[in-house]
Amino acid sequence: MRKVYMDHAGAMPLLPEVLEAMLPYLNEIFGNPQSLHSWGDGARDAVEEARERVASLIGGSAEEIIFTASGTEANNLAIKGLARAKAEKGKHIIISAIEHFSVMNSARTLQKEGFEVTYIPVDGFGTVDPDEISRNIRSDTVLVSIMHANGEVGTVEPIAEIAKKFPEGGPVFHTDAVASTGNIPVDVKALGVHALSLAGNQFYGPKGSAALWLKRGVRILPLMDGGIQEGGRRPGTEDVPAIVGLGKAAELAQKDLPSRMQKLTHLRDSLINGVLSQIEHSILTGHPVQRLPHYASFCLKFIEGEAILMLLNSHGIAAASGSACTSRALKASHVLLAMGISHEVAQGSILFSLGLDNSGDDVTYILEKLPQVVDRLRQMSPLYSKFIKAQKG
Amino acid sequence: MLVYSEKVMQHFMNPHNVGEIPDADGVGEIGNPVCGDMMTFYIKVKDNRLEDVKYKTFGCGAAIAVSSIVSDMVKGKTLEEALEVTPSMVARELEGLPKNKFHCSNLGAQALRKAIRNYAIKNKIDIQGLTDKEEPEEEDEHACET
Numbered sequence: 001m002r003k004v005y006m007d008h009a010g011a012m013p014l015l016p017e018v019l020e021a022m023l024p025y026l027n028e029i030f031g032n033p034q035s036l037h038s039w040g041d042g043a044r045d046a047v048e049e050a051r052e053r054v055a056s057l058i059g060g061s062a063e064e065i066i067f068t069a070s071g072t073e074a075n076n077l078a079i080k081g082l083a084r085a086k087a088e089k090g091k092h093i094i095i096s097a098i099e100h101f102s103v104m105n106s107a108r109t110l111q112k113e114g115f116e117v118t119y120i121p122v123d124g125f126g127t128v129d130p131d132e133i134s135r136n137i138r139s140d141t142v143l144v145s146i147m148h149a150n151g152e153v154g155t156v157e158p159i160a161e162i163a164k165k166f167p168e169g170g171p172v173f174h175t176d177a178v179a180s181t182g183n184i185p186v187d188v189k190a191l192g193v194h195a196l197s198l199a200g201n202q203f204y205g206p207k208g209s210a211a212l213w214l215k216r217g218v219r220i221l222p223l224m225d226g227g228i229q230e231g232g233r234r235p236g237t238e239d240v241p242a243i244v245g246l247g248k249a250a251e252l253a254q255k256d257l258p259s260r261m262q263k264l265t266h267l268r269d270s271l272i273n274g275v276l277s278q279i280e281h282s283i284l285t286g287h288p289v290q291r292l293p294h295y296a297s298f299c300l301k302f303i304e305g306e307a308i309l310m311l312l313n314s315h316g317i318a319a320a321s322g323s324a325c326t327s328r329a330l331k332a333s334h335v336l337l338a339m340g341i342s343h344e345v346a347q348g349s350i351l352f353s354l355g356l357d358n359s360g361d362d363v364t365y366i367l368e369k370l371p372q373v374v375d376r377l378r379q380m381s382p383l384y385s386k387f388i389k390a391q392k393g
Numbered sequence: 394m395l396v397y398s399e400k401v402m403q404h405f406m407n408p409h410n411v412g413e414i415p416d417a418d419g420v421g422e423i424g425n426p427v428c429g430d431m432m433t434f435y436i437k438v439k440d441n442r443l444e445d446v447k448y449k450t451f452g453c454g455a456a457i458a459v460s461s462i463v464s465d466m467v468k469g470k471t472l473e474e475a476l477e478v479t480p481s482m483v484a485r486e487l488e489g490l491p492k493n494k495f496h497c498s499n500l501g502a503q504a505l506r507k508a509i510r511n512y513a514i515k516n517k518i519d520i521q522g523l524t525d526k527e528e529p530e531e532e533d534e535h536a537c538e539t
Contacts, residue, residue: 304429304452304453307453307457323453343427347451379411380449380450381450383451384451
């Protein structure tokens with residue numbers, strides 16, 4: 001059976017060059033970067049080289065990079081660490097309604113600590129209105145966090161425009177760029193932010209490799225107490241192989257970004273156009289233009305996401321869904337609901353996230369199988385038969 | 394897709410008795426698309442037996458497999474026998490369901506019960522096991538939050 005992997009948002013394979021770069025650090029170069037001997041030197045040089053490469057990818061400086069073990073950790077560090085560091089100045093923070101759980105739940109924790117949280121709504125495309133943010137900034141607002149690109153529908157937010165509307169000496173501005181970094185151009189100066197989260201596993205680096213970029217001079221409190229690693233802001237012995245892998249992935253992403261984007265955009269658009277033209281009652285979720293080049297996300301009406309995934313899997317196709325049944329908590333995606341999509345329609349959500357390993361044949365195969373899957377589930381859906389009967393009058 | 398038993402996968406991949414009965418003697422609908430599952434059961438009754446059972450289901454793999462197995466379990470049974478089917482029996486017949494999908498087995502049993510009740514009301518008859526059990530016997534532990 002043909003196999004088509006289109007769940008790159010969930011996990012990506014390592015590029016061979018990344019794996020190759022990592023291997024020596026899992027083996028012969030095992031030293032602790034903090035050690036004062038030649039074993040330590042080899043590891044330390046590799047970590048610092050990776051720091052340069054990650055900084056270069058996003059237009060920052062090496063000393064502004066704090067390595068973490070996941071995008072979730074980078075977001076936790078940013079939200080809690082930045083807000084707590086400024087708690088004496090004020091206890092109000094602003095986030096959007098479609099943030100990742102690591103931001104959402106960090107904000108909830110701050111709420112329990114006495115912070116007030118304002119949630120900025122999004123429009124039907126999942127886009128935040130920059131004016132809505134500046135309107136909500138108060139004298140006691142210490143942190144604003146708006147994601148650069150959404151990880152469920154791929155909408156890219158107008159971060160630079162938001163930053164331009166910040167008042168002089170205003171709050172710290174953080175952006176969760178986990179879904180975007182390495183996939184579209186990300187430049188901290190152009191975006192105008194003070195802090196940015198990124199994760200290597202979203203651009204062909206290893207899982208467990210991530211970083212928070214923090215502009216020089218911005219204060220942050222660490223989440224953990226420990227030694228002096230990462231300037232004391234993120235203590236713990238460095239995961240050298242993961243950091244090296246992240247550095248290599250950053251280097252490759254920077255070099256290949258234009259060609260990657262061109263290839264993926266082309267595949268994505270043929271998939272989007274194919275689905276919308278071949279499957280009745282299907283809608284594209286997220287922004288039609290301001291979207292990640294590898295995201296094709298839809299809601300297919302009258303059917304449910306988990307059942308779609310199971311039937312696709314039986315055809316060797318991997319995708320993802322934000323339906324209630326696919327989440328362990330049995331709750332529909334807060335992102336789709338915030339975009340004004342009804343619970344019922346959100347149940348039929350499906351995300352194909354493309355990767356460099358995909359080809360035009362993969363898209364063709366999905367466009368052959370998906371309509372069959374949808375048709376089969378609709379034939380047994382009471383919602384569909386009701387709809388058809390109502391249409392007939 | 395290892396969360397489901399082989400039996401669930403069999404019924405999901407090849408569900409039995411899918412469809413509608415246009416001149417059904419009883420129809421029962423349960424669930425809510427908002428929560429992710431909705432089932433409509435259709436029954437045809439002859440000589441107090443379920444001569445035919447069909448259904449339409451909107452929902453996850455478990456919901457579809459539950460509908461299929463419930464239809465298998467009760468087809469040909471007397472109404473009284475069919476009413477004895479409990480969610481636990483449905484789950485057992487499917488060789489287990491993941492904990493957070495157990496409510497699907499509840500839905501299957503309830504939808505069938507509703508179809509039989511609909512038949513009883515239409516025909517103004519009393520069926521043992523129905524009148525004294527107006528409410529579902531097992532609380533839905535995943536009550537849908539909206």
